[in-house]
Amino acid sequence: MRKGPLYWILFILIADCSAHAAGDENRIPALIPAPNKIEIHNGHFAITSRTVLLAEGEALPAARLLNHWLGLSGLDTLPIRSVSSPRTPFVAFSINSDTAEAYSLRIKPGSITLSGSVSGLLRGTSTLFQLLVSASGGKIPCLGIQDQPKFAYRGVHLDVCRHFMPKEFVLRYIDILALHKMNTFHWHLTEDQGWRIEIRRYPELTRKGAWRQGSMIGPYRDQRFDSIPHGGFYTQEEIREVVRYAQDRGITVIPEIEMPGHAMAALAAYPQYSCTGRVTEVARGWGVFDDVFCVNDSTFAFLEGVLTEVMELFPSRYIHIGGDECPKTRWKECPKCQATMKANGLRDEHELQSHFIRRIERFLNGAGRQIIGWDEILEGGLAPNATVMSWRGTEGGIAAARDSHQVVMTPGSHCYFDHYQGERNTEPLAIGGYTPLEKVYAYRPIPAELNANEARYIVGAQANVWTEYMYDTKQVEYMLLPRLCAFSEVLWTDTSLHNLNDFYSRLTPYQQVLKGWGLNYSTTWLLPDYRIEPGTRPGTLMFSLQSKVPQQLESAWGTPDTKPVFSSYTGPIALESNGTLYIRSNTSGTVKTQSFEFEFSKAAGATVTLEPEGDKAYRNPGSVLTDARIGSLPWTGKQWVGWLGKEPTITLDLGRSVRIDSVAITYLHDPVSWIHAPRACTASVDTRETRVETGIPANGIGRIVIPVDESIDKLFITVESIGKNPEGNAGAGEDGWIFISEIQVY
Numbered sequence: 001m002r003k004g005p006l007y008w009i010l011f012i013l014i015a016d017c018s019a020h021a022a023g024d025e026n027r028i029p030a031l032i033p034a035p036n037k038i039e040i041h042n043g044h045f046a047i048t049s050r051t052v053l054l055a056e057g058e059a060l061p062a063a064r065l066l067n068h069w070l071g072l073s074g075l076d077t078l079p080i081r082s083v084s085s086p087r088t089p090f091v092a093f094s095i096n097s098d099t100a101e102a103y104s105l106r107i108k109p110g111s112i113t114l115s116g117s118v119s120g121l122l123r124g125t126s127t128l129f130q131l132l133v134s135a136s137g138g139k140i141p142c143l144g145i146q147d148q149p150k151f152a153y154r155g156v157h158l159d160v161c162r163h164f165m166p167k168e169f170v171l172r173y174i175d176i177l178a179l180h181k182m183n184t185f186h187w188h189l190t191e192d193q194g195w196r197i198e199i200r201r202y203p204e205l206t207r208k209g210a211w212r213q214g215s216m217i218g219p220y221r222d223q224r225f226d227s228i229p230h231g232g233f234y235t236q237e238e239i240r241e242v243v244r245y246a247q248d249r250g251i252t253v254i255p256e257i258e259m260p261g262h263a264m265a266a267l268a269a270y271p272q273y274s275c276t277g278r279v280t281e282v283a284r285g286w287g288v289f290d291d292v293f294c295v296n297d298s299t300f301a302f303l304e305g306v307l308t309e310v311m312e313l314f315p316s317r318y319i320h321i322g323g324d325e326c327p328k329t330r331w332k333e334c335p336k337c338q339a340t341m342k343a344n345g346l347r348d349e350h351e352l353q354s355h356f357i358r359r360i361e362r363f364l365n366g367a368g369r370q371i372i373g374w375d376e377i378l379e380g381g382l383a384p385n386a387t388v389m390s391w392r393g394t395e396g397g398i399a400a401a402r403d404s405h406q407v408v409m410t411p412g413s414h415c416y417f418d419h420y421q422g423e424r425n426t427e428p429l430a431i432g433g434y435t436p437l438e439k440v441y442a443y444r445p446i447p448a449e450l451n452a453n454e455a456r457y458i459v460g461a462q463a464n465v466w467t468e469y470m471y472d473t474k475q476v477e478y479m480l481l482p483r484l485c486a487f488s489e490v491l492w493t494d495t496s497l498h499n500l501n502d503f504y505s506r507l508t509p510y511q512q513v514l515k516g517w518g519l520n521y522s523t524t525w526l527l528p529d530y531r532i533e534p535g536t537r538p539g540t541l542m543f544s545l546q547s548k549v550p551q552q553l554e555s556a557w558g559t560p561d562t563k564p565v566f567s568s569y570t571g572p573i574a575l576e577s578n579g580t581l582y583i584r585s586n587t588s589g590t591v592k593t594q595s596f597e598f599e600f601s602k603a604a605g606a607t608v609t610l611e612p613e614g615d616k617a618y619r620n621p622g623s624v625l626t627d628a629r630i631g632s633l634p635w636t637g638k639q640w641v642g643w644l645g646k647e648p649t650i651t652l653d654l655g656r657s658v659r660i661d662s663v664a665i666t667y668l669h670d671p672v673s674w675i676h677a678p679r680a681c682t683a684s685v686d687t688r689e690t691r692v693e694t695g696i697p698a699n700g701i702g703r704i705v706i707p708v709d710e711s712i713d714k715l716f717i718t719v720e721s722i723g724k725n726p727e728g729n730a731g732a733g734e735d736g737w738i739f740i741s742e743i744q745v746y
């Protein structure tokens with residue numbers, strides 16, 4: 001039996017009389033994401049062995065979820081009682097008619113009341129759980145929270161194909177999502193490197209397609225492989241369990257079945273659906289492969305069979321059909337594909353891709369579902385009802401929103417959690433990029449280019465976790481957390497309430513919540529920010545630190561001949577000779593050490609002008625070229641300047657006249673990543689020019705040394721590129737990159 005509102009009001013009033021004086025529990029608790037409205041009152045609720053959870057009917061899943069999470073933290077669960085048997089102290093879960101995911105939470109000295117719709121209660125449970133586990137001495141401050149999400153779509157993706165993740169971990173992942181009030185789990189189930197979902201009609205998909213005979217080891221540019229079979233798949237029973245588990249946490253699971261590209265595993269199992277009929281092996285390396293689904297009726301019949309079983313397993317409105325990175329190479333030469341183009345009056349292979357997606361959309365729409373796909377589904381014309389996931393930047397999302405299509409923003413720059421979250425020498429191998437915690441926190445899903453009407457089509461955003469370089473579940477946790485904490489606040493909390501320093505100050509204690517579940521979260525963000533600036537004299541540098549949270553800092557200087565001895569960091573450090581600077585931070589017992597190697601030349605601290613500036617993610621200030629630090633591998637976003645399809649001119653102003661005999665330019669040569677050594681560099685002093693060709697570069701970091709026997713105060717360096725990526729190389733015929741990390745003069 002449900003009690004009426006009067007009953008509750010009376011009950012709460014009585015309970016209120018036992019209020020105690022407030023202590024330091026008056027502080028705003030460390031909740032993530034921050035609630036949209038919170039008021040802290042005097043007094044506290046004390047959890048004791050007598051505390052009960054009052055819940056019945058539709059409110060039961062929330063109460064059970066709270067207990068499940070308490071159990072995961074190694075804490076005692078609380079008995080669940082029916083609403084008709086209240087006694088203090090209690091935590092009541094109450095269904096109301098609020099919209100969607102809104103909830104309210106009232107904490108009084110003798111009672112806690114959480115109200116909301118079914119999904120609202122689940123979101124509120126995350127708040128309540130965070131309060132319970134961080135309650136000091138079992139005391140939770142009295143407060144009132146009124147909360148609702150900023151964005152309707154709050155997603156996290158997981159690639160279980162590059163590295164298979166066991167079902168138990170997928171369940172844990174869903175708990176992590178729910179803890180952060182996310183509502184969508186995008187399960188990337190098929191790829192070149194493995195097919196992970198049992199399809200009863202086509203048993204070869206998992207018998208053969210779920211296994212590869214080896215994997216790429218180390219960085220992509222090394223192209224090294226082991227021969228250890230890797231694989232695994234989820235049975236239909238396991239998939240049903242995952243979907244139910246997610247439902248109980250208010251999370252929709254969207255399955256992704258990749259087509260027409262990224263299909264090597266399916267084609268190895270059923271080569272008859274490739275253009276050549278000759279695909280034999282599940283891919284071992286990462287990348288984009290020319291073999292894709294052949295566009296003809298038998299392929300459609302096959303895929304419709306697959307999707308029919310997928311729809312039986314997943315009740316989601318959306319089915320993700322991939323659509324990304326589909327080379328047109330095979331289609332151009334395939335008689336079957338060319339016949340499909342002719343029969344349908346299609347002018348080129350982009351229209352064939354569009355035809356493919358539209359046909360799949362018709363099938364899924366006919367079954368009452370909607371398609372969602374990566375932004376390449378815009379190529380050749382968007383399918384009429386499709387939702388677009390904008391990953392190659394924001395352009396695809398902008399175009400789709402202007403075309404009145406729903407959009408989920410997931411640009412690589414901010415939402416790809418496979419990117420590095422710190423500098424290379426602090427981090428395990430990752431795919432590349434540089435997306436530290438503060439960059440995620442600064443993300444705004446609505447592109448500034450959209451007007452208010454167009455912006456309505458941006459339903460939310462998603463973080464993607466591609467696992468090429470995540471070999472196990474611990475590594476996934478490390479890459480996900482705490483970036484998901486920042487991301488959840490981006491999507492849940494109104495932008496007017498965002499404050500990076502406040503977020504940092506909540507994240508420090510919040511780590512205990514993550515620790516309670518035994519999660520392998522990253523603490524890289526605790527490293528202090530550093531600046532390297534010109535020193536007081538030309539040719540010297542000044543190194544300074546700035547903490548994000550209260551912490552002790554120490555520094556030490558080491559050379560091959562001197563051992564580092566740490567002492568307290570008290571302010572900027574002057575640097576003028578080669579060696580290694582060590583920085584040690586201690587944040588409430590979490591100790592981290594960083595090292596910075598310096599290789600000085602007369603150019604250290606020189607003013608650098610770049611014409612043009614670097615491109616996109618590699619547009620760093622010119623000062624990184626004279627900070628006496630040679631870039632490391634794989635490149636991260638901070639140490640290198642990169643130019644795409646351009647030939648930069650670099651101007652060095654040494655600030656005084658200096659006698660020199662040479663200039664050294666440090667570059668990167670990494671052809672598989674479309675980065676090529678310059679063809680040559682020219683140093684110009686007044687009207688005298690000296691040009692030096694690179695010759696045949698080795699892979700990795702290289703140097704061009706130009707003899708310049710002059711007294712100079714200014715120097716111009718022009719960098720010549722080799723032009724487009726050469727034939728036989730990755731991205732042949734497309735613009736390539738030039739990467740420079742340091743200019744030195746001797």
Ligand code: ACM
Pocket residue numbers: 324325374391
């Ligand atoms: C993607 O990252 N290929 C969608």
Ligand code: ZN
Pocket residue numbers: 274275293294295330331334335336337338
């Ligand atoms: Zn074909």
